[in-house]
Amino acid sequence: MLSNLIFSINAVAPLFLMLFFGYVLKKREFISGGFVTSGNKVVFYIALPAALFRSVYSAELGELLDMRFAAFAVGASLASFFIIWFIAALFIKDKPVVGSFTQGAFRGNFAFLGMPLLISIAGDAGEARAALILAFVIPLYNICSILVLATCSDSDERVKLKTILFIIIKNPFIIAIFLAFGVQLAGISLPSVLSQSVGYAANMATPLALICLGAGMYFHGFDAKFKYAFIASFIKVAIQPVLFVVAGYMMGFRGNDIAALLVLGGIPTAIASYAMATQMGGDSYVAATIVVMSTLMSAFTFTLLIYILRTLSII
Secondary structure (H helix, E strand, C coil), X not given: XXXXXXXXXXXHHHHHHHHHHHHHHHHCCCCCHHHHHHHHHHHHHHHHHHHHHHHHHHCCHHHHCCHHHHHXXXXXXXXXXHHHHHHHHHHCCCHHHHHHHHHHHHCECHHHHHHHHHHHHHCHHHHHHHHHHHHHXXXXXHHHHHHHHHHHCCCCCCCCHHHHHHHHHCCHHHHHHHHHXXXXXXXXXXXXXXXXXXXXXXXXXXXXXXXXXXXXXXXXXXXXXXHHHHHHHHHHHHHHHHHHHHHHHHCCCCCHHHHHHHHHHHCCECCHHHXXXXXXXXXXXXXXXXXXXXXXXXXXHHHHHHHHHHHCCCC
């Protein structure tokens, strides 16, 4: 039991220490807002796509084409989204709050934090599962977020289907994953110089992403709507991962698949959700507070859940 506890702490603590390090660097003005903006662009457009390309290119095709797992991940995410939206609409009268609440309780920061955490838990097998999730679930995040925010906005502006499709098609994660699929299926062997360059770019993804993520977090203070942010955060990092794991276990998934479902369900809310809520008429206070609260809470919930699942020999 002690070894399981140590494993759980070692899997989670380094990532959140890097988040805190990024926050301190920004607070002490070692890095500026401009650095965070530029760093996020480097991570989003270069480092993480390189990491995804490398993981898909080096993985076994059987792991990447596991449509049963992909279908379950998509189905669980969709079910979670609509259930959360239905419950929020029943109990919250303010439509912009409903939009931010639903997106915050559903949309996880899988690319920036989930992928490093899954690799920390499951190693190379976790990286392959992360690529599969990013290929199928990340587009779903974008579609569902746009749908709920546009529907719950006080604005009369409506987002067109072609706009949603364009956002998905130009996503660098999707491009990198399918490019790697094509290269692997074609049996192309990358030259050493290109392979090493991709590796260098991929290796900076995790530290830079975590530093920028920590530096980009800020808290607006307490507001009358704080309770909504707290409830959404609790759903995101405590209730949803348990439901994903239980449902996955009942469907016969084990080991690294369960670890991937745990991370998919319980990863804290993406910072991008705040920007999207602000741009599309959601409640910016609720959106920003969910990001901070879910991140802080997840450090404890992940440690506890990983410890329990390791003790039960489920992961």
